[in-house]
Amino acid sequence: MQDESRSLGGEVAIDMDSRANPLQLQLIDEQDSYIQSRADTMQNIESTIVELGSIFQQLAHMVKEQEETIQRSDKHIHTTGFTYSKTTDSTVQYMLQRHAVQTTQTLTVAVVFFFKSA
Template sequence: MVAKMIGKNIASTYAKLEKLTMLAKKRTLFDDRPQEIQELTYIIKGDLNALNQHIARLQEISKDQRRTVSGKHLVSHSSNMVLALQSKLASMSTDFKQILEVRTENLKHQKSRRDQFGQAPVSISSVSPATAKQGSLLLSEENQEVSIDMSSANDTSPLLGGGSTSQRIQTQQQLAIYDESDNYVQQRAETMQNIESTIVELGGIFQQLAHMVKEQEEIVERIDTNIQDAELNIEAAHGEILKYFQSVSKNRWLMIKIFGVLIFFFIFFIVFMT
């Protein structure tokens, strides 16, 4: 039952992995779905951890069977089943790691294209310190500032140090673009950190799998040694059976000879005594 459940979960995780592969390989900014990719990454990571725990539990069950069950065929089948599930999990974990690496490369590619063809004409260094500090005030009072009479365009602004309304609006737009770009960079940085931490966790899964595979390898080697010993014992038993058969055959011929001699004397006595 445990192996059947693990098989179903592996098939389900493979389907999610294929969907993540399709999303992660998209390199365009307009077709990118970071939220969906992040959710799938989190779900698949949890599935891999759960599968690893289930396979470890199945391995413990297999060990208990080796101690209690005498049938070597059943023990060998159980060990082979655990090895097959471990192999599938290792292959799936490797694919997941490769997909995350592809996603990382695509994020770097998107960042370079955004830096190259970005719409922000100026950097934050082109905005005065006073404007940067009071950017939120400018954004909150945008409607009031736009409605100022044009006759007061020559008056000095307490916020911009003498700039006109059009200059204030342009500065507000620049600050909004900078905030949007800064949020984008921050989101991409968090995504990269999540991918790196996921790859590190996958390394832990690989280590656990390597340990379990090593244990299974030792078990298979012991089973193979037992099978070889059994073959030697069977050959020795076959030799003993042949020796016994030859001995019985010789005894049979001896009994036939003795029986023939007895018949001969019996006939002799009957013929000559009568």
């Protein structure tokens, strides 16, 4: 054995007899199947992660669009509130002016009636 290891340059060679034990072959096959199964599972996990990444990118895009929509709606609400306030002020001014005109008309009629009666 030493002569064999010296002739191979210090390396030990193990002779794998081609007449391997059927149990060993079965174990090797099971190991290969297990390794292949694990590789397939890893590929499935990887593709699922990639798919989830895509879904999250789409979700981020939708959230951004919703943010823009909400900001526009908020701006419209503020504009509507301002317009409502201005409209209310204008209506109050109109009512005050109308009341003043009616009062003036009433006083005018009263004065005319008073002077006609006198």
